[in-house]
Amino acid sequence: MLKKDLRKQYSKLREEIPIPSLVNSSLRISNRLLQLPIWSFDYYHMFLSIREKREIDTSFTLSILQGRNKNVVVPKVGSNGKLLNCLLSNETKFKKSVWQIPEPVQCNEIASKLIDVVFIPLLAFDTKGNRVGYGKGFYDGFLKECRPDVIKVGVSLFEAENSITDVSMEDVPLNYCVTPEKVYTFPLS
Template identity: 45%
Template sequence: MRKEELRLHFQKLRNSLTESDIQNGSHAIALGALNLPIWHAEVFHIFLSISEKKEVDTRFLISLLQERGKQLIVPRMAPGRTLEHFSLTPETRLIINAWGIPEPSGGNPVSPEIPEVIFIPLLAFDLQGYRVGYGGGYYDRFLEQARAGAIRVGLSLFGPVEHIEGLHPGDVPMDYCITPEQAYAFS
């Protein structure tokens, strides 16, 4: 399927999920992360979930990372369809932006080259590790700026499709994707 078709299909699937489906799936995804070879890293980038879009609830994963003393970095949308990155600490004040996305309201930006592991939002992914997002290219641009060797981990409430048609040269494959049922490795 082409990206546009996958976006529509998986948005429809997401809209059919109950709050219980999302919470149970998100909890299973967080537990699945424990089995990945990422825990040697110290700095993790993680997105803050948009509940209205029925995204994976990253609060479970954030709690696991904090319990293990990991440094967390979260994104904020910036001009030019880019992301700025900020440390997430107990003092971080979050606000909801105009698109319903929780973001840090202040702080000092952190270089996109700092995170060792990057958790990536997505709508769909394929067996080669490519993903379909919302179409803005924010994460594609971020992943191009990220440190060489940063581990890219997608989080999805649904399993993979066979193949995504219509990939662009800027599409960056993931190393792993975690679903409630299993973790997929691509590298």
């Protein structure tokens, strides 16, 4: 299936999810993330949920990371359209961007090369680890700035599609994707 069709289909499916189901699924995903071999690292990049788009509530996973004393980095879109990696602290204050994304007001920027694990928002993914986001390319650009061995973890409310037919050379695939029901592991390319 084409990315544009998947965006349309999964955006509509997400709109129809009742809030209590979204919260339950988010908690299940967070608990399932604990099964991954990713918890011995130092720097974790975590997206903050766009509530208006019924994204997975990442606050549960943030609590796990903070409870394990991990360095948590959250994204902010810079003036050049690139993602900035802002170190989260107890003093971090947030403001919603034009896309309704909670972003730090002040950014204590961390180099992309320091990040060990990236949690990636997505609308859909396939059985090969290809992913579909909103189509802006923020994460593809950011992931190319990370080390080649950075661990890429998608989180999805829905199970894998068989195939995304218009994958390009610019697309960066996942290592893992976690849904409320399952953990997907993808072979390293």
